Each structure stands twice: as C-alpha cells, then as structure tokens.
Amino acid sequence: MNAAPSGPAARNNRILVIDDNHATHADVRKVLCPVANVAAASLDAIEAKLLGDDTAPAALPVRLAPSFVLDSAY
Secondary structure, X not given: OOOOOOOHHHOOOEEEEEOXXXXXXXXXXXXXXXXXXXXXXXXHHHHHHHXXXXXXXXXXXXXXXXXXXXXXXX
C-alpha cells in the first residue's frame, strides 16, 4: 500500500493570480516569491558590522520560507 506523502514537500504551492492590474501581480510576487535569502541577510549583517552601524538591528535567524510557483493571468 502506498502512503500519501506528507510534510512540506507534499504541499501544492501553486498559485494562480487573475487580475487585470499588473501592479497586483507584482505585489503578490514580491510577497510570495521574495528574492532575499540567507546570503543576502548575512551580507547585510557583515556590512553593518564593517561600517560600524550600531543602529542596525541585530541579525535575525533566517527561516526558509516555502517556495511558491506563481502563474499570472491578466
């Protein structure tokens, strides 16, 4: 008997955005498909330390967000 897969890998993370406003599609993409990653976060922390920026917030632990496949229909 085959068990159904479970966990994050089994989730269907496909989203279809239907709207005639291109800005809406861009905003949804920014929220669900961020470009920032672990390397960018650590680079920001290194830059703040190098430049002596004491006002910069402490580096937060970076959690990997689920990835989404985003399709658009205008």
